[in-house]
Amino acid sequence: MxxxxxxxxxxxxxxxxxxxxxxxxxxxxxxxxxxxxxxxxxxxxxxxxxxxxxxxxxxxxxxxxxxxxxxxxxxxxxxxxxxxxxxxxxxxxxxxxxxxxxxxxFRRLAQFNHRARAQKNVAHHYDLDGRLYSLFLDADRQYSCAYFEHPGQSLDDAQLAKKRHIAAKLKFDKPDLTALDIGCGWGGMGLYLAGNAGAKVTGVTLSQEQHGVARCRAEERGLADRADFRLQDYRDVPGPFDRIVSVGMFEHVGIGHYDEYFGKVAQLLKDDGVALIHSIGRSEGPGITNPWIAKYIFPGGYIPALSEVLPAIERAGLFVTDIEILRLHYAETLKAWRERFLAHREEVERLYDQRFVRMFEFYLASSEMAFRHQGMMIFQVQLAKREGVVPLTRSYIAEGEAALKRMEKESRPGLRLAGE
Incomplete structure (x- = not known):
């Protein structure tokens, strides 16, 4: 041998x-x-x-x-x-x-994510010790691809830019628009929309750890009346909503559930609403989940090709109003995570053990190299139920980002001396 x-x-x-x-x-x-x-x-x-x-x-x-x-x-x-x-x-x-x-x-069987299995799969990865994620993510705990506006931008600034970019695409042009965040994580995206875009947000997750943190963060920021985070399957959410966003959750849906997913999005979205799905995708057509990733990191997960996603969108009666491909942004995000993780490997070993450290290092490194060398990318698909809901050109995105950036500066708390 x-x-x-x-x-x-x-x-x-x-x-x-x-x-x-x-x-x-x-x-x-x-x-x-x-x-x-x-x-x-x-x-x-x-x-x-x-x-x-x-x-x-x-x-x-x-x-x-x-x-x-x-x-x-x-x-x-x-x-x-x-x-x-x-x-x-x-x-x-x-x-x-x-x-x-x-x-x-047998990939459809491996990705048969009914409600009980979906909850178990999420818990496998996202209900790990919360201290682990604080060691390598940005301050807002964004566990998805950042948006690097220029070379050398810090991870925290790039993650803020990602939230701003998505919010601008969702076009919050009226106060108190309702928004659903499917797979809300630790609440960062929902809190951004509530705090800077004037939205009334409902966020859902299947992770008990993330749910608890998101609710606490909403209370701490005084946004509990505008950001309601629930431990709930998206399939059980009542609607409708003016806006729907999903960042880094679609990879967990499973190929056999795409019609169900987009059917639910169509059901929950108002006739004049806008949705934005941000997901990892593969550039080279349908494939399989890497067996090591499926066994140790994301059971039940699958990274789709757009050729697998778009037919399900069409069958749901939704219009694709914009698609953007982010190529090496996730490679740079993963590099930053990997470097931060390795800088704290002794702390991670105290939380778990050496085997876990090597497992997580391999996950971050292999994921980074998949984006650098094997055709992985991010797609952001904007959806609507009828034509004319978003402007004819994409200039509104840059205008929206500029307005949100001004709002961020206005809402940023001023510095105070200790004890004030």
Whole structure:
């Protein structure tokens, strides 16, 4: 199996500098010697065999369990090297190709997210110790792609820009418009709309941890009368609403539930309403959820291609009034999260253990490299129930952002001395 793994890596890695120390002690060097030198070591022949047979699942597991050790460089560098080559004429092993076909055939079953299962899937990831997320997210706990307006923008400013960009697209041109936030997280988007866009917000989540934090934040900011956060499935929400927003939740719906999802959006949206769906998407057509991500990070999740989403929107009777693709914004967001996470790895280890640290590092690094090298992107789809609801040109978005930026400055609390 060592020989087979060496052959696979020899065909795969054409550029860069990767040294592999096999469990037998033998060393092999792959690539053309350019770039950062990377050295990895296998601790057993069993892990070598498993990676050859099922690389998508077992590579991450090997790193989690200590079967693959990074001797020089880091996991982000190793994944960047490998994922930049995957798909460039490479051919996976016969067993890996068979597993991919089987996973595609059964993907609807894996994503059958009825209410009880959806709640369990959400709890798996979002009901982790709240201190974990405070270590690597921005101050507002935005756990979705930021919007970098210019190179070098801080994560906090880019996340604020994301909320502003979405709010401008939703066009809050009247006071007290009602808004539904599907998958409201820790409440950041809803509180922004309530505090800066004058909206009356209903936010729903299936995470008990997020629900509790969101309600507390609304109370602390004096917005509890304008931002109502509920522990509720979006399928059970009564309407209608003037505006509907969903940021980073659609990835958890599952491909078999797209008609149900957009049917509910259509039911809840007023005739002159506007909706905005912000989701991760894949550029290369329908696929499968990475099995490691499905097992350890987001069970029941799936990143869709637009070709899978748009037909469901059409069947729901909704108009697509705008689509924007954000390409490397999430790669930069994930890089910032990964760097912050690793800067606090000792604190994370105290919350959990070394295995969890390696698991989460692998999740952040592999996700970042998927956006850099494997066609992942963000799409923002604006929806309406009739023509003429939004202006003919997109200039209103920039105008709306400018107005919201002025509102942010006016609503920002002034500095006070201690004790005042």
């Amino acid at each position: 060592e020989r087979l793994l060496s052959q696979v890596l020899g065909r795969l890695v054409r550029h860069g500098s990767l040294t592999v120390i096999f469990a037998s002690g033998a060393r092999a060097v792959f690539g053309d010697g350019t770039g950062e030198p990377l050295v990895v070591r296998f601790t057993s022949e069993a892990w070598q065999r498993q990676i050859v047979l099922d690389p998508e699942l077992k590579f991450g597991e090997a790193y989690m369990e200590g079967g693959l050790v990074i001797e020089e460089g880091d996991m982000a560098g190793v994944l960047a090297l490998l994922m930049a080559h995957v798909g460039l004429g490479t051919v996976p092993s016969t067993s890996a190709k068979l597993l991919m076909k089987l996973r595609f055939a």
